[in-house]
Amino acid sequence: MDDDDDEPGDLPVDAIETHALKSHDLIKGQDADPTISTVKTCVSLGTRPNQVQMKNYSVEARKYLRN
16 A cells, blocks of 8 residues: 555554554443443343432433433
């Protein structure tokens, strides 16, 4: 491939591979986020929190977990 064929703003493939997020990076980020980790736990367990539990969650988490 000729370098003259590159469009303005195109990144070289090696730069994309260097900066691409890996699945373990996404998992670590999700686990570090209190809202996402709360929702992720409920989804993985296949349960919905009861009203008492919901009061302990952030407003954002409650929005994701509401009926």
